[in-house]
Amino acid sequence: MRDMVEHMEGINRLMARYGVKFGIYKNREFHEQLFPFDPLPRVIPAEEFEYLEKGLAQRVDALNCFLADIYGEKKIVKDGVIPEDFIFLSKGYLPQCEGMIPPKRIYSHISGIDLVQAKDGTWYILEDNLRIPSGASYPMIARELTRQASPRTFMRNHVLDNRNYAGMLKEVMDYVNTGGINVVLTPGRYNAAFFEHSYLAERSGAILAMPQDLYVENNRLFYRQYQGRQLQVGTVYRRLSDEYLDPLCFEPESLIGVPGIMDVYRSGNVALVNAPGNGVADDKGIYYFVPHMVKYYLGEEAILRNAPTYLAFYEQDRRFILEHLERLVVKDVSEAGGYGVVFGRDLTKEKLADLKEIIIREPRRFIAQEVIDFIDLDIVEGDGGVPRKADLRAFVLSGGRTRVWPSGLTRFSRNPDSFVVNSSQGGGFKDTWVLSR
Amino acid sequence: MKRLRFCYEMRLTFDQEVWEHHFLIRCLPMENGQQHKESMSVKIEPADFVNEVTDGFGNGGYAGSVRKPHGSLSVMAEGIVRVEQSGSTDGFHPMYRFPSAYTMPDEGIRQFFGEICKELGKSCETCKDSREKSGKVQGAHETARKGCEISREELVYMMNRLYGRFVYAPGTTTVKTTAAQALAAGQGVCQDYAHVFISLCRLAGVPARYAAGVMLGEGASHAWVELWQDGRWLGLDPTNNRPVDETYIKLTHGRDFGDGTIDRGRFLGFAGQSQKVRVSVEEIL
Incomplete structure (x- = not known):
């Protein structure tokens, strides 16, 4: 371990050189910043990972069933398990996707599930990311560099290799491919995760394409090569959000996107990874219902727990929230990336009263959760270690079967008093070791 | 039958010439039970190519698309349509219950709605609620209300009231005008009548949806509203203050104007564009 700490500076320097960066929009300006790497890994014993793997695969399977149901028969709504409001008022519900059946019926191919471990050891799901979860590239490259810097560490410890992520990704892309090449579609250089797009394309053997490199002709999607040769595309791992994907289908004023791509997709002539419309399954309001989905679709009890959550929409819950606001964390369901999160204990009396009024006025907009006192992980600061809050983003890949990548992105807050670990809020990351025994 | x-x-x-022009044209009569x-x-x-497509x-x-530089695009569709009002309509979809981008109610729409309810002698939760809450900002997350029993006659009354309150005035609104803006201005075209009426319903x-189409005569395209009543979609035309009959042909429908746009496109070039539409519908006796 000491070995790793010694290499910390060198590794961070190398990552800066490779362009392992994270982009942030602040005051409408694009800033790129390094995503600081801490060499002390999070270590997950084999047995614990096995438990997580089962629970995560179960959750993602249920979420995939839910998406197929919502854009199809809507049985879960008709049966009264989930109120209509949480589907059809959700920003992530896209009626344009009604009746679309994605290749192999998979909606969420790459799911980023965020978890925390409480001090008593219990794991809780914090949120599901089923649209374009990013972050896998960071532990991938960090592992690669630390292996080079300190091969002995990995010989002595029994750490599962995590360098197969790109292979798993390729397997998924090949599995859903409708005939043609695999493409990673990036909005371009000024996207927060551009490094990741190029890295994953290179590692998985896919072509990195910008929107203008792709075009539709006769209900097929093509990639334009240098000399005008055209290659048919069978899978698009798109890192472009739904509303910008196709100006003829979604946001009409979007200047990016590939006109007509949604028609090709609807015809079953290309696979989009992940499917458009997935946002209906990962907002903070629908989160409350995921354990119900597991029961409803799979007939099983959910293995992994949600953090105790109250839905202001339900009168009983709302009353509870209003009475206990100062100890809860309130989240705006339409926000993401650590925005719209308020801890009751940080608010003044007046602010608490204001918040209560907003909750009463717009109950559908808020959930409240118990604050989980999750474990600290040590990070290196100066000559020693200091404890900081950290979560884990697990990557679940759904192809022929549902698998969990034996690693993950551990993000930590650099601020000792903060529980918010999102990279857009200035945190750092660690490698995640899964032990083979 | 007509x-x-x-x-x-x-x-x-x-x-000026444009290129890389991609378009989506939805100018054909819908095929359904009616x-x-x-x-x-x-x-x-x-x-370069044209494909038949369907949306959600x-x-x-x-x-289709036109890659080469070109100065115009023309579309011509003609044929014979049989319209049968008594035919079956398509099924229900819950999305039509909820406010959409163009039809989000504001204080003005709520107040107007409250007035109408009062005149109808309705004191159900929705109306009371909308009266109490007018003055407070309502967000996108407002829950759609259910369970207000309102009859077909009462809906027609509501359309009447809108017709009386609103002035048909082409050129005063744009394709971006929302229901709230239109009602505040008190004037607009068929699109605006439809949006306000959808918002009220x-x-x-x-549940209410926006229908775009054409009606007997010559001129431009038209828009009206379809309401879910007694297990079928019922057409009401607030611009003309009358129910939809067999002289109407529907081309598209959606939550509001944005979903059923008859033509959409994107091209490259620094050109200004002008559009001319001519529709004619005549009865074959």
């Missing part, structure tokens, strides 16, 4: 001869002509002219196309021909020029709302259309708990 047999109607249908003709839709559209010409898009650019003041409308049947006996014959139909479509010509779109110029085009059940609207059909033609998608949804406040009353009646």
Whole structure:
């Protein structure tokens, strides 16, 4: 371990050189910043990972069933398990996707599930990311560099290799491919995760394409090569959000996107990874219902727990929230990336009263959760270690079967008093070791 | 039953050449239990290719592109449609219960709705609620209300009231005008009448959708509203203050104007564009 700490500076320097960066929009300006790497890994014993793997695969399977149901028969709504409001008022519900059946019926191919471990050891799901979860590239490259810097560490410890992520990704892309090449579609250089797009394309053997490199002709999607040769595309791992994907289908004023791509997709002539419309399954309001989905679709009890959550929409819950606001964390369901999160204990009396009024006025907009006192992980600061809050983003890949990548992105807050670990809020990351025994 | 001869002509002219032009045209009569196309021909020029497509709302259309520089695009569709009001309509979808981008109610719409309810002697939760809450900002997350019993006659009364309150005035609104803005201005075109009426119906708990189409005569395209009543979609035309009958042909529908746009496109070039649409529908006796 000491070995790793010694290499910390060198590794961070190398990552800066490779362009392992994270982009942030602040005051409408694009800033790129390094995503600081801490060499002390999070270590997950084999047995614990096995438990997580089962629970995560179960959750993602249920979420995939839910998406197929919502854009199809809507049985879960008709049966009264989930109120209509949480589907059809959700920003992530896209009626344009009604009746679309994605290749192999998979909606969420790459799911980023965020978890925390409480001090008593219990794991809780914090949120599901089923649209374009990013972050896998960071532990991938960090592992690669630390292996080079300190091969002995990995010989002595029994750490599962995590360098197969790109292979798993390729397997998924090949599995859903409708005939043609695999493409990673990036909005371009000024996207927060551009490094990741190029890295994953290179590692998985896919072509990195910008929107203008792709075009539709006769209900097929093509990639334009240098000399005008055209290659048919069978899978698009798109890192472009739904509303910008196709100006003829979604946001009409979007200047990016590939006109007509949604028609090709609807015809079953290309696979989009992940499917458009997935946002209906990962907002903070629908989160409350995921354990119900597991029961409803799979007939099983959910293995992994949600953090105790109250839905202001339900009168009983709302009353509870209003009475206990100062100890809860309130989240705006339409926000993401650590925005719209308020801890009751940080608010003044007046602010608490204001918040209560907003909750009463717009109950559908808020959930409240118990604050989980999750474990600290040590990070290196100066000559020693200091404890900081950290979560884990697990990557679940759904192809022929549902698998969990034996690693993950551990993000930590650099601020000792903060529980918010999102990279857009200035945190750092660690490698995640899964032990083979 | 009526047999109607249908003709839709559209010409898009650019003041300079454009290229990489992608379009989606939805100018064909819908095929359903109430409308049947006996014959139909479509010509779109110029085009590298044209494909028939369907969207998530059940609207059909033609998608295609023109890569080479060109100065205009013209569309011509004509044929014969059989309209049968008593035919079955398509099924229900819950999305039509909820406010959408163009139809989000504001204080003004709520107040107007409250007035109408009062006149109708309704004191249900929705109306009371909307009166109490007017003055407070309502967000997108407002829950759609259910369970307000409102009859067909009462809906027609509501349409009447809107017709009396609103002035038909072309050129005063744009394709971006929302229901709230239109009602505040008190004037607009068929699109605005439809948006305000949809907003009112949804406040009353009646699922409502936007229908774009054409009606007997010559002129431009038209828009009206369909309401879910007693297990079927019922057409009401607030611009003309009358129920939809067999002289109407529906082309598209959706939550509001944005979903059922008859033509959509994107091109490269620094051109200004002008659009001419000519629609004619005549009855075959």
